[in-house]
Amino acid sequence: MDYRKKLIVKPGAKIRLKDIDPAWHGKHETEAEAAQDLAENVAKLTHLQYLLYAEKKHALLIVVQGIDAAGKDGTCWHVITAMNPQGTTVTGFKQPTEEDLAHDFLWRVHPHVPGLGQVAVFNRSHYEDVLVVRVHNLVPESEWSKRYKEINQFEKLLARKGTTILKFFLYISAGEQLERFRQRLDDPNRQWKISESDYKERAYWNDYLKAYEAMLEQCSTEYAPWYVIPSNHKWFRNLAVSQIIAATLEELKMKLPPPTVDLAQIRKAYHAAAKDPAESKSKARG
């Protein structure tokens, strides 16, 4: 099943997150039922990244956003392990440094975009500058309100160079977030990373929803669409994200480049080498 149509934010359309069910899980009822589709998607991703790397005509930028505990880390891990690390990067964008803040908000992001043949995953991104920054008034509205257009222009520049851009908003319910926080509280492996801000931020839930809606409405474009991924079920989140990436890359019709050398010639050289007694000796050892 192709989840793109169902989950895309149509460019220019209005969106109300409250009308979207974060527990939706498509055609499968359980994780076990989805396992085979997921494995197929992962195998496709492996192959498609190899083609992208070999062909060097396209780049892929994947942006992952979502509220705390929405599963950003897990999604990045899931996507990236399908791919050869040679040619892929994951960049996490945390609180900007003083040096970052002395520059325009896209300055710290630009060096990490993928070149042709490469895949880059952003765990958080330049969108933080219209999310947390907006919710907490870290800059005045006269500043953040201009950023939507600047983001679109920036992404257009990347697209024009051959970058396919896919943006995933991982959407969970407030109840699911609470449940995940509680699991962290009871998990000795994760207690160290609990902070007070985790639950203080919950007071801003509706403000965040508004900021997400503005981001989705203003920055879902033909060349860099947003997808809203119902993420209460982790398995469905992984299934949908991997399916959307694979289906999008398949449409690029990428091909392996032809050999750059005369294969018949080289085959002969190998046969000669294989008959060389010095070679046979080392082969016997191996």
Add this chain to the structure above:
Amino acid sequence: MDYRKKLIVKPGAKIRLKDIDPAWHGKHETEAEAAQDLAENVAKLTHLQYLLYAEKKHALLIVVQGIDAAGKDGTCWHVITAMNPQGTTVTGFKQPTEEDLAHDFLWRVHPHVPGLGQVAVFNRSHYEDVLVVRVHNLVPESEWSKRYKEINQFEKLLARKGTTILKFFLYISAGEQLERFRQRLDDPNRQWKISESDYKERAYWNDYLKAYEAMLEQCSTEYAPWYVIPSNHKWFRNLAVSQIIAATLEELKMKLPPPTVDLAQIRKAYHAAAKDPAESKSKARG
């Protein structure tokens, strides 16, 4: 089984690669027999990287070197997929650019070393500057001969900051390399990346062995040891590398940091939130 003792290059010791069997495969006879040990190593790596990331007192630098087709890409992929991409990087060092060459040979490497809490894998490294550079006389001996000491000093600096450094030389026989080249020739998926230099470099096999021996003898130190990994069998290569990394990290006795907040307090706040009708409503939806 702990392969460290068997495979380490003892600091200060002489080494003759011809005395080492690249087809050695330890206590297991087949890949199937080794599968469970390998899975256990991978699970350990996942957990240990998590500890390293959480504790932020240590860094881990893994250097992978080896002749063409020795399995550098495969090894990097294998190691890194065991770990959360948040906090890990893989850097491949190819031919230096003009800008690289306008600087000292460690300049392009330094920005990619891991910080505390991070893991960095180098697919090729600063050692290329005493390998291919030496074999092909890209700089005079008076230059490359000074680099061994400079490398040791550089690695000492990293170690003093808290970096554990593990260096793996993947060792295959000439016969195994020939066999892998031949497999590439017959694999339509890989024909595009065959180059004439693949087999032209084979003429320098013994020069490379000499350069590898010099590197192993001069740069295996207490704080940054080299391991020679018999790599004719890919499964043994992965088993040995993952075992050595896991065993080394285990000795760091890393611990999760204590919670920074009062968990009892937060637990109460969660209970209150869970009883809030607004929360229950959104929970029901999830």
